[in-house]
Amino acid sequence: MKVLILGADGYLGWPTCMYFSQRGHETIGVDNYFRRNSAVELDCESLMPTPNLSQRTKIWEEVSGNKIQIHIGDITNYTFLLSIFREHKPDVVVHYAEQPSAPYSMMSRDKAAFTVHNNLITTLNILYAVHEVNPDCHIIKLGTMGEYGTPNIDIEEGWLEIEHNERKDKFLFPRQAGSLYHTTKVQDTDMIWLYVRTWGLRVTDLMQGPVYGLSTDESDRDPRLMPSFHYDEIFGTVLNRFIVQAVASYPLTVFGKGEQTRGFLNLKDTMQCVYLSATQPAEQGQLRVFNQLTETFSVNQLASRVKEVGDRLGYNVTINSIENPRVELEDHYYNVKYTGLLDLGLNPHYLTDEILESFFAITDKYKSRINRDAFLKGITWK
Amino acid sequence: MKVLILGADGYLGWPTCMYFSQRGHETIGVDNYFRRNSAVELDCESLMPTPNLSQRTKIWEEVSGNKIQIHIGDITNYTFLLSIFREHKPDVVVHYAEQPSAPYSMMSRDKAAFTVHNNLITTLNILYAVHEVNPDCHIIKLGTMGEYGTPNIDIEEGWLEIEHNERKDKFLFPRQAGSLYHTTKVQDTDMIWLYVRTWGLRVTDLMQGPVYGLSTDESDRDPRLMPSFHYDEIFGTVLNRFIVQAVASYPLTVFGKGEQTRGFLNLKDTMQCVYLSATQPAEQGQLRVFNQLTETFSVNQLASRVKEVGDRLGYNVTINSIENPRVELEDHYYNVKYTGLLDLGLNPHYLTDEILESFFAITDKYKSRINRDAFLKGITWK
Numbered sequence: 001m002k003v004l005i006l007g008a009d010g011y012l013g014w015p016t017c018m019y020f021s022q023r024g025h026e027t028i029g030v031d032n033y034f035r036r037n038s039a040v041e042l043d044c045e046s047l048m049p050t051p052n053l054s055q056r057t058k059i060w061e062e063v064s065g066n067k068i069q070i071h072i073g074d075i076t077n078y079t080f081l082l083s084i085f086r087e088h089k090p091d092v093v094v095h096y097a098e099q100p101s102a103p104y105s106m107m108s109r110d111k112a113a114f115t116v117h118n119n120l121i122t123t124l125n126i127l128y129a130v131h132e133v134n135p136d137c138h139i140i141k142l143g144t145m146g147e148y149g150t151p152n153i154d155i156e157e158g159w160l161e162i163e164h165n166e167r168k169d170k171f172l173f174p175r176q177a178g179s180l181y182h183t184t185k186v187q188d189t190d191m192i193w194l195y196v197r198t199w200g201l202r203v204t205d206l207m208q209g210p211v212y213g214l215s216t217d218e219s220d221r222d223p224r225l226m227p228s229f230h231y232d233e234i235f236g237t238v239l240n241r242f243i244v245q246a247v248a249s250y251p252l253t254v255f256g257k258g259e260q261t262r263g264f265l266n267l268k269d270t271m272q273c274v275y276l277s278a279t280q281p282a283e284q285g286q287l288r289v290f291n292q293l294t295e296t297f298s299v300n301q302l303a304s305r306v307k308e309v310g311d312r313l314g315y316n317v318t319i320n321s322i323e324n325p326r327v328e329l330e331d332h333y334y335n336v337k338y339t340g341l342l343d344l345g346l347n348p349h350y351l352t353d354e355i356l357e358s359f360f361a362i363t364d365k366y367k368s369r370i371n372r373d374a375f376l377k378g379i380t381w382k
Numbered sequence: 383m384k385v386l387i388l389g390a391d392g393y394l395g396w397p398t399c400m401y402f403s404q405r406g407h408e409t410i411g412v413d414n415y416f417r418r419n420s421a422v423e424l425d426c427e428s429l430m431p432t433p434n435l436s437q438r439t440k441i442w443e444e445v446s447g448n449k450i451q452i453h454i455g456d457i458t459n460y461t462f463l464l465s466i467f468r469e470h471k472p473d474v475v476v477h478y479a480e481q482p483s484a485p486y487s488m489m490s491r492d493k494a495a496f497t498v499h500n501n502l503i504t505t506l507n508i509l510y511a512v513h514e515v516n517p518d519c520h521i522i523k524l525g526t527m528g529e530y531g532t533p534n535i536d537i538e539e540g541w542l543e544i545e546h547n548e549r550k551d552k553f554l555f556p557r558q559a560g561s562l563y564h565t566t567k568v569q570d571t572d573m574i575w576l577y578v579r580t581w582g583l584r585v586t587d588l589m590q591g592p593v594y595g596l597s598t599d600e601s602d603r604d605p606r607l608m609p610s611f612h613y614d615e616i617f618g619t620v621l622n623r624f625i626v627q628a629v630a631s632y633p634l635t636v637f638g639k640g641e642q643t644r645g646f647l648n649l650k651d652t653m654q655c656v657y658l659s660a661t662q663p664a665e666q667g668q669l670r671v672f673n674q675l676t677e678t679f680s681v682n683q684l685a686s687r688v689k690e691v692g693d694r695l696g697y698n699v700t701i702n703s704i705e706n707p708r709v710e711l712e713d714h715y716y717n718v719k720y721t722g723l724l725d726l727g728l729n730p731h732y733l734t735d736e737i738l739e740s741f742f743a744i745t746d747k748y749k750s751r752i753n754r755d756a757f758l759k760g761i762t763w764k
């Protein structure tokens with residue numbers, strides 16, 4: 001299989017490149033270094049040093065004997081993306097090339113406009129390139145569970161049959177997201193659904209919860225292959241941030257009441273989910289949606305787990321509830337269906353104490369690189 | 383009341399400027415001449431000669447004694463829009479500044495990308511400018527009935543209460559549009575709804591059906607004040623096109639089976655609806671949605687009405703069913719609620735034979751300017 005990975009330098013992108021490459025697939029990675037450069041500009045760089053993508057692919061080739069081809073450039077430039085499609089004619093394209101941070105999207109008009117433009121034009125360009133060059137190519141788009149928000153009804157897997165005044169129809173499950181970033185993911189889905197119906201494209205939308213974890217089997221082979229790991233307020237996800245705060249003896253920053261509940265998964269399970277979707281693709285004319293999570297936790301539950309394990313390991317972990325900078329319900333109903341990926345064969349890595357301990361151990365090695373100023377940047381939704 | 387009209391040179395924008403001005407409101411119009419320039423580029427200019435906006439405002443001042451201030455520029459440029467907000471601090475902003483054509487949005491990748499960028503960045507900029515300069519300003523955004531598509535259930539007025547597994551919540555009515563243009567209007571609503579919830583803005587979304595008609599009471603005062611009237615495949619709406627085709631002895635172009643049913647309204651009623659919404663604004667933190675139509679017709683019904691009246695007037699009207707260039711259901715359920723604007727005081731101009739006759743009379747005066755090549759441009763959805 002020929003797989004094109006867009007956003008190949010990111011937290012998910014680089015491990016995904018190695019995962020496919022390790023399994024014998026021809027792997028092509030593309031990135032414009034947006035996240036890498038932004039992290040420098042905003043002073044919130046990765047916990048581990050991360051060689052650039054050219055260097056990473058060389059190290060990977062030394063370690064594994066497998067080649068990953070890369071192109072550095074911006075896929076909002078259609079000419080650039082089209083040339084890649086024409087050169088490689090991929091069987092599957094994995095679309096990670098969106099601006100992925102909610103706080104970033106709420107910082108200013110300019111960052112909001114960048115997020116809208118980047119996330120929608122990258123998606124539009126992919127749809128057009130597939131239609132123009134290789135209409136059989138399967139698009140795997142990373143969505144987010146945040147698109148659903150926190151409705152007062154059960155969250156189904158992408159679709160909902162609605163009965164109204166004794167008539168029925170099936171719709172995309174209603175979405176109302178809590179940040180501009182999350183809203184752009186609703187918007188790209190609106191657009192994808194249009195072209196699936198109009199052009200008969202095949203698409204899988206992975207509605208992913210926040211990912212945690214620092215390593216995969218591939219990255220374990222050489223520390224220079226580790227993913228870019230963010231623990232800051234802008235690009236970090238909550239559990240990753242808590243672990244690093246615990247190691248740094250910084251109070252865990254719980255926003256508001258902390259009863260916000262979300263679905264989470266291990267980085268290793270993201271790899272599995274993307275791979276399972278790629279090897280068992282959607283049909284032509286199908287927008288297939290999976291809710292990509294393995295467990296749900298409230299923020300308070302995660303903080304308690306980190307404290308419990310951290311204290312046992314000798315860290316003195318404290319928890320600090322701070323005023324919520326976001327506009328969100330802090331106490332809400334949350335019941336999500338997520339059986340589709342299990343049916344495809346997902347074998348979850350649940351959040352055991354052992355796994356938490358391994359995160360502490362890795363983080364501790366990079367303790368001297370922790371930037372305490374990155375934990376709270378003062379970004380608010382208002 | 384100080385009213386800012388964005389897209390002031392358009393089919394709806396210019397009559398709206400005159401309508402508010404006539405009623406004593408301080409009126410500021412903004413346009414970048416996108417539509418005017420595109421109509422030249424694509425050889426589908428307005429049926430009547432339309433002086434530019436500077437000239438129109440001079441003529442309007444001569445005729446009515448009222449001044450309309452104008453700014454020519456592109457509101458995707460935030461600096462430009464912000465300077466206008468700071469100068470005028472409007473009480474209400476009417477947002478017509480979107481690329482409004484479905485066929486245009488389906489012509490090419492570049493026109494698709496332009497539509498996405500223009501329609502979303504203009505909307506984002508308005509939201510930011512209101513938040514930054516004048517958070518009490520009421521935003522009236524023109525939506526389209528096309529956002530709903532043709533669901534198999536009754537179309538409610540913007541919102542739907544959904545009961546699922548014995549729990550309930552209220553959502554934006556599910557939307558699945560049939561073109562990229564219509565999809566950008568779903569997307570701008572997603573974005574508006576986010577900022578209404580986050581910042582407490584006040585917004586009215588007018589889900590408008592296709593508009594028909596050539597004049598308003600204001601434009602009747604001088605032929606140089608007539609709206610820019612398009613009858614072509616790209617910027618023309620269906621009934622307007624049929625009238626011009628009938629006058630030109632060109633067979634009425636019905637797409638496919640012609641059982642596609644939509645909600646329509648007279649240009650004069652658009653003026654009323656916008657004015658009623660402006661004088662009875664939404665509350666802070668409210669996204670108020672109205673379905674803006676006065677009657678529903680199938681394409682075949684409209685063609686028959688035009689043929690009947692045209693034949694009686696001595697035109698020899700023929701109807702030609704052509705292969706549908708769009709991807710849409712040609713036979714579907716369609717039942718729409720539209721009571722909100724009637725409750726505000728809308729007094730509809732229904733499509734009587736007399737009104738159709740008046741359209742024929744006006745169109746006939748401009749018969750020599752009809753461009754027969756503009757009726758069919760060969761644009762397809764595929």
